[in-house]
Structures are given as C-alpha cells and as structure tokens.
C-alpha cells in the first residue's frame with residue numbers, strides 16, 4: 220500500500236499524516252521525546268555530512284544528485300522535529316513566532332539612516 224501524500228500541504232496535515240504513518244506500523248510506543256530527539260539529531264548529522272569538507276562555494280553549488288540527497292535529509296530532520304514537537308504538545312508555529320519575537324528584542328536591527 221502506498222501512502223496518500225497529496226493531502227499533506229501544511230504543518231498540521233503533515234503532523235496528522237505522520238501520526239497515521241506511525242500508528243499503522245505500531246511505532247507510537249517508540250516515539251518518546253528522547254527517541255525522537257535523538258533520531259532528529261542523527262538525521263541532522265546525515266544532512267551535515269553532505270557539507271563536510273566542502274568549501275563555502277561548493278556548498279552553494281551542489282550538483283543535482285547531491286541536492287536530492289540533501290533534500291531527503293532535510294525532510295528526515297523535519298519529520299522528526301515535527302514528531303518531537305507533537306510528542307511534547309508543542310505548536311511549532313507558535314514556538315517559532317515567540318522565538319522570533321524574543322530574538323528581535325535580544326538582537327535589535329541596527330538603525331539605518333534614510
């Protein structure tokens with residue numbers, strides 16, 4: 220059976236699809252915050268591995284096959300981040316919105332003369 224991924228178009232629908240994916244495979248018991256955080260970092264490490272030893276210029280001009288591999292690791296990392304947030308009851312958009320507001324206070328933009 221293939222997954223119906225056409226209905227995934229935003230974070231809530233992605234979260235719901237991931238819940239169903241895990242539940243259909245009886246993976247939910249393994250999806251503890253600890254396991255999900257560790258899995259996310261493993262995927263982030265797989266992402267970083269693609270850039271290890273690359274020059275800044277090389278990292279900005281990835282060949283198509285390499286970009287495809289990076290794309291998959293970005294997806295893996297995002298999937299585990301969403302599952303981690305879901306396991307902890309964290310609204311990712313609200314958390315990001317709050318953090319941006321906090322960062323704006325901590326790092327005010329320099330005034331630019333007109």
Ligand SMILES: [Mg+2]
Pocket residue numbers: 262265291292295
């Ligand atoms: Mg991976």
